[in-house]
Amino acid sequence: MLEIRHLSYQVSDESGEELGILNDVSLTIGEHKFVVITGPNGGGKTTLAKAIMGLVTPTGGQILWNGEDITPLNITQRARKGISYGFQQPPRFKGLKVRDLLELASGREGLTHEEECQYLTRVGLCAADYIDREVDASLSGGEVKRIEIATILARDSGLMIFDEPEAGIDLWSFARLTDTFRQLHDEQKATLVVISHQERIIDLADEIVMVDRGVITQHGAKEEIFPKILANTVSGCSYMHGA
Amino acid sequence: MDKLEAKLLKEIADLDGLPVGAYNIRKNGQSDGRVSTAHIVIDTKTDQSGIDIHIAPGTKKESVHIPVVLTETGLTETVYNDFYIGEDCDVDIVAGCGIHNSGCDTTQHDGIHTFHVGKNSKVRYYEKHYGEGEGTGERIFNPQTVVYLEEGASIHMETTQIRGVDSTKRYTKIVVGAGGEAVITEKLLTHGRQTAESEMDIVLAGEDATGRVISRSVAQDDSVQVFYPRMIGEAKCFGHVQCDSILMGQAKIKSIPAIAAEHPDAQLIHEAAIGRIAGDQILKLMTLGLTEEEAEERILNGFLQ
Numbered sequence: 001m002l003e004i005r006h007l008s009y010q011v012s013d014e015s016g017e018e019l020g021i022l023n024d025v026s027l028t029i030g031e032h033k034f035v036v037i038t039g040p041n042g043g044g045k046t047t048l049a050k051a052i053m054g055l056v057t058p059t060g061g062q063i064l065w066n067g068e069d070i071t072p073l074n075i076t077q078r079a080r081k082g083i084s085y086g087f088q089q090p091p092r093f094k095g096l097k098v099r100d101l102l103e104l105a106s107g108r109e110g111l112t113h114e115e116e117c118q119y120l121t122r123v124g125l126c127a128a129d130y131i132d133r134e135v136d137a138s139l140s141g142g143e144v145k146r147i148e149i150a151t152i153l154a155r156d157s158g159l160m161i162f163d164e165p166e167a168g169i170d171l172w173s174f175a176r177l178t179d180t181f182r183q184l185h186d187e188q189k190a191t192l193v194v195i196s197h198q199e200r201i202i203d204l205a206d207e208i209v210m211v212d213r214g215v216i217t218q219h220g221a222k223e224e225i226f227p228k229i230l231a232n233t234v235s236g237c238s239y240m241h242g243a
Numbered sequence: 244m245d246k247l248e249a250k251l252l253k254e255i256a257d258l259d260g261l262p263v264g265a266y267n268i269r270k271n272g273q274s275d276g277r278v279s280t281a282h283i284v285i286d287t288k289t290d291q292s293g294i295d296i297h298i299a300p301g302t303k304k305e306s307v308h309i310p311v312v313l314t315e316t317g318l319t320e321t322v323y324n325d326f327y328i329g330e331d332c333d334v335d336i337v338a339g340c341g342i343h344n345s346g347c348d349t350t351q352h353d354g355i356h357t358f359h360v361g362k363n364s365k366v367r368y369y370e371k372h373y374g375e376g377e378g379t380g381e382r383i384f385n386p387q388t389v390v391y392l393e394e395g396a397s398i399h400m401e402t403t404q405i406r407g408v409d410s411t412k413r414y415t416k417i418v419v420g421a422g423g424e425a426v427i428t429e430k431l432l433t434h435g436r437q438t439a440e441s442e443m444d445i446v447l448a449g450e451d452a453t454g455r456v457i458s459r460s461v462a463q464d465d466s467v468q469v470f471y472p473r474m475i476g477e478a479k480c481f482g483h484v485q486c487d488s489i490l491m492g493q494a495k496i497k498s499i500p501a502i503a504a505e506h507p508d509a510q511l512i513h514e515a516a517i518g519r520i521a522g523d524q525i526l527k528l529m530t531l532g533l534t535e536e537e538a539e540e541r542i543l544n545g546f547l548q
Binding site for chain 2: 053055074075076079080084085087090091093094095096097100101104105107151155
């Protein structure tokens with residue numbers, strides 16, 4: 001279970017005025033739940049996800065994973081506790097191959113061909129074509145993104161966080177990816193926290209969390225929240241309403 | 244050969260014993276073993292220090308090892324090795340030098356290598372420089388490699404110098420004939436107060452000659468590196484120079500590339516980048532469970548692979 005208690009992340013602007021990126025956020029996510037965090041750009045979703053992984057140090061509050069306060073732990077320690085994070089814009093590495101990243105992620109050297117195939121096929125890539133390729137500028141943004149997701153699959157962790165896994169991925173590969181998320185959820189081995197704006201991913205979720213201006217504005221079962229999001233999608237725009 | 248020398252040999256040529264095929268081992272300025280084969284003949288030069296290596300036309304899937312080991316402090320030598328490779332060969336040449344300097348005087352090895360590669364021959368040339376030793380004496384290498392490729396001939400040259408060498412000044416010149424190919428991969432890591440300079444002239448002289456330079460370097464601590472890769476297109480040709488460097492500590496790197504087209508159909512590309520390890524690379528590997536130090540090491544190892 002993941003518990004976020006009164007989490008805040010305050011930064012100061014140039015004039016010294018405090019900006020609340022996250023303001024007293026509390027959230028509990030049950031074991032093996034699939035939770036989608038959604039909301040407008042700049043609302044604090046990524047900061048919240050990064051704070052869970054330790055990529056951002058909150059200015060206040062606590063994060064508990066399976067009852068343990070992980071707030072003082074660094075990224076490496078949290079990773080070793082079974083938390084993983086798929087970046088929205090993953091870095092590229094000159095000299096590191098897809099196989100290297102998968103091996104680092106799995107914590108084992110010498111993955112079998114079957115394992116390599118399994119991780120890459122689940123993100124719509126053929127191992128034979130990709131396993132020996134460097135994760136450098138020769139790969140497209142969508143390819144790097146799918147390899148990023150494959151590394152999270154190889155981590156086999158208890159808490160998988162994905163920051164906009166759909167971003168940069170073509171429609172055909174995206175269909176494969178939603179199947180993978182569905183399977184992950186069906187397997188009931190991991191808690192999934194996914195930042196997404198994609199209807200097809202939101203539709204897979206047990207719960208939806210709406211984050212806006214640094215606070216959770218809505219949190220509840222998908223069946224309850226999803227219709228509200230859809231109803232509000234075009235609100236406030238007179239042009240889109242045909243006025 | 245004692246344990247120390249065997250270790251150096253392992254470092255520079257990945258040898259656990261004597262090499263297979265032709266070889267010449269030079270130890271502290273003296274020949275320490277030589278084998279010629281039916282197709283590869285090694286002779287001592289009569290006018291200066293060094294050897295001539297003649298490889299008969301049509302020699303395929305054979306190799307020559309010419310490692311150099313220096314364990315005496317204060318030894319300084321310049322060695323001239325000339326390779327004459329006949330037509331239609333396909334050979335591996337493994338050079339390299341290891342210095343163990345436990346004294347306070349400078350130990351220096353300057354290897355001057357010249358290759359004459361016959362028509363349609365393929366040569367893979369590996370050269371590794373390595374230094375160690377607890378002494379205060381410097382370990383210096385100033386290698387020069389000059390290659391002449393005849394029509395259709397190719398050389399894949401890989402030079403590696405990872406740690407332990409106080410000062411190096413490298414000069415490489417390759418003249419590529421019609422339809423020939425030169426691929427140079429350079430890997431360099433300096434640390435402490437070491438300095439390294441690499442100057443290169445790749446002359447694409449014949450029609451459809453191709454040249455490719457891939458230089459990857461890491462400069463740590465207070466070390467200084469300077470690169471002067473120059474690619475000259477004298478005919479319809481294709482050339483690509485790619486230099487990537489990672490800066491660490493207070494190190495300094497200067498890259499002064501030049502591409503010169505002296506023919507209207509010469510196509511030459513240069514790319515160069517110098518910078519620190521990207522923070523998001525370290526963070527990504529940390530999210531996979533590596534510590535910051537492990538992540539940095541893995542990134543450097545991959546970069547210099």
